[in-house]
Amino acid sequence: MRRILHIDMDAFFAAVEEKRRPELAGKPVIIxxxxxxxxxxxxxxxxxxxRKYGVHSAMxxxxxxxxxxxxxxxxxxxxxxxxxxxxxxxxxxxxxxxxEDVGIDEAFLDISDNEEPSEQIAHRIKTRIREETGLxxxxxxxxxxxxxxxxxxxxxxxxxxxxxxxxxxxxxWPLPVRKLWGVGPKTEDRLKALGISTIGELASLxxxxxxxxxxxxxxxxxxxxxxxxDNRPLVTCREPxxxxxxxxxxxxxxxxxxxxxxxxxxxxxxxxxxxxxxxKARTVTVKLRYGNFETHTKAKTLxxxxxxxxxxxxxxxxxxxxxxxxxxxxxxxxxxxxxxKAE
Ligand code: TTP
Ligand code: MG
Numbered sequence: 165m166r167r168i169l170h171i172d173m174d175a176f177f178a179a180v181e182e183k184r185r186p187e188l189a190g191k192p193v194i195i196x197x198x199x200x201x202x203x204x205x206x207x208x209x210x211x212x213x214x215r216k217y218g219v220h221s222a223m224x225x226x227x228x229x230x231x232x233x234x235x236x237x238x239x240x241x242x243x244x245x246x247x248x249x250x251x252x253x254x255x256x257x258x259x260x261x262x263x264e265d266v267g268i269d270e271a272f273l274d275i276s277d278n279e280e281p282s283e284q285i286a287h288r289i290k291t292r293i294r295e296e297t298g299l300x301x302x303x304x305x306x307x308x309x310x311x312x313x314x315x316x317x318x319x320x321x322x323x324x325x326x327x328x329x330x331x332x333x334x335x336x337w338p339l340p341v342r343k344l345w346g347v348g349p350k351t352e353d354r355l356k357a358l359g360i361s362t363i364g365e366l367a368s369l370x371x372x373x374x375x376x377x378x379x380x381x382x383x384x385x386x387x388x389x390x391x392x393x394d395n396r397p398l399v400t401c402r403e404p405x406x407x408x409x410x411x412x413x414x415x416x417x418x419x420x421x422x423x424x425x426x427x428x429x430x431x432x433x434x435x436x437x438x439x440x441x442x443x444k445a446r447t448v449t450v451k452l453r454y455g456n457f458e459t460h461t462k463a464k465t466l467x468x469x470x471x472x473x474x475x476x477x478x479x480x481x482x483x484x485x486x487x488x489x490x491x492x493x494x495x496x497x498x499x500x501x502x503x504x505k506a507e
Contacts, residue, residue, distance in 0.1 A: 167276045168398070170304045170312035171256065171289065173269035174321035178211040180248050181238050183298045192235040194219055194228050197412075199239030201229035204412050208240050212321060245269075248297055255292045259285060264309075264398040272309055272398050286324040310394035311336065314343055332392040337364025344389050351378070351386075366390040403503065407437045408449075410497030416455040418492050423452075424484070430498040431480055435473050443503045444469035448476055450483040451497035459495075462486045469504050476500065 173179065177195040182188045192214035197205020207228050210219040217232035228235065249268045256263055262274035275285055286303040293301055304315025306327040314336060315325040327335060341347050341355055341363055354377070360366050367390035375383030388394065409430045417423060427450065438445055449463040462483040470476060480498060 165276075166274070166307050167278075167282060168306060168309055168312040169260075169273040169275050169282075169285065169289075170306075170309070170316040171271055171273070171301050172316050172320075173252065174300045174302060175209055175211050175215075176269035176299075177209045177240065177245055178214070179299050180245055180297075181241075182211065184244075188236055192217060192219070192232050194225075194232065194235045194237050195240055196225050196228070196237070197239065199237050201225045201235075201237045204414060210235075248299070251296055252293055252299075252301075255296060256289065258292070259289055262398055262400060264400060272312065274398050275305070282326045283324065286326070290322075290324070308392075308394040309396055309398070310345055310389055311392055313345065314339070317343075329392065333364070336392060337362060337367060339363050341366055344386075346382075346385060346389070354378075363390050404441065404443070405503070406499050406501035407434050407441075407443075407445075408497060408499035409433050410451065410495055412453075412495045413493065416492035416494050418490060420489055423489065423493055423496055424481070426496050427480060427484060427498060428477070430496065431477050432473065434498055434500050435471065435476055438500055438503065439471050442505055444471045444505075445476070445500035446470075446502035446504075447500065448479040448483060449497075449499040449501065450480055450487075451495070451499070452487055452493055453495035453497075455492035455494050457494070460487065461497075465502065469502075 178193045181195060182193055190213060193211040194207055194214050195209050196207040197203065203225065205225045207219060207221055207223045207225060209221050214232055214235050219228045219232050219235065245268055253265060253271060256271055256273055260273045260275050260278060264272040266272060278285060282305040286305060290301055290303060293299060300322040302316045302320045302323040304312045304318065304325045304327065306312040306315050307329060311327050315327040318325045318335065340361060342352050344363060355361070355366065366386060371384065371387045374387050377383060378386060411426050411430060446469050447463055447465045449461050451459060451461045453459040464479045464483055466475065466479055
């Protein structure tokens with residue numbers, strides 16, 4: 165039987181900040197944008213203390229400020245979080261060579277070949293992380309990735325949840341369908357219309373009923389997932405698929421020079437990022453969000469891979485010229501994709 169461990173750090177960005185500024189411990193800490201809650205930007209994360217006030221990721225900073233004016237607002241310091249993330253990933257590799265790096269504060273580990281009891285591995289990993297970084301994590305161990313990820317979320321923060329196949333009915337079936345990977349708000353609405361809100365209720369639908377409703381592939385996925393079945397392997401070497409940056413203007417603008425200068429800076433950042441990783445790209449995408457939040461993208465694929473700022477900038481500005489620029493613009497974004505390793 166496979167044993168997959170999923171780990172997710174608790175309130176990661178906020179926890180890193182609290183660690184290097186001990187005076188923040190226990191205060192409502194909110195990380196996002198430039199750290200100024202009177203300015204535009206969104207919440208990246210909030211400490212558990214701040215979550216008590218209803219503050220959560222992706223909420224506008226100004227809303228967070230309204231809910232929690234006494235909060236400590238701090239800017240995002242990706243470099244520091246990436247440094248701590250690397251320390252954590254190295255600790256995980258001590259426990260198994262088979263690791264899937266999912267994100268800055270999250271990973272899967274295949275511990276099938278580790279003889280130790282699950283509980284003990286989970287606690288040893290958490291202890292090592294606490295020793296090296298001072299941070300807490302939540303761990304889930306289950307027969308597959310789907311269940312391990314749900315399990316790690318069940319007793320956050322600082323939790324350990326071990327789920328066996330027999331636990332599925334008791335621990336998984338009462339959860340809302342949204343907890344299943346791949347179930348978004350649209351599927352949730354369609355299921356709700358059918359009177360289905362929990363994973364258990366979903367599991368009570370026959371396979372042919374689900375494929376009729378959702379098509380063969382997604383229908384069978386929902387059937388298997390609701391029964392706790394997931395055969396996906398761990399992806400141990402993941403090449404980045406894209407690199408991007410975006411800027412929200414302090415005030416909406418229709419000034420071409422401002423938009424062009426911003427795009428110019430974003431291109432420089434993203435190209436520097438791929439050059440550092442030894443990558444070349446073929447596809448350039450420019451994104452504009454207008455004042456009413458309507459968002460449009462234009463993309464161009466070059467005939468050959470390149471990491472030349474001039475070539476990529478030419479393509480990006482060609483994209484930009486395709487937009488209607490008389491409208492008020494709220495945000496500009498730039499993305500490179502279609503990578504290959506530079507020779
Ligand atoms: P999460 O693991 O989703 O959140 P978290 O670690 O802050 O809190 P917890 O896991 O205890 O619920 O995301 C990890 C980090 O990624 C988070 O600290 C900040 C960043 N992030 C964003 O920048 N924007 C987002 O919308 C989300 C969800 C996370
Ligand atoms: Mg987390």
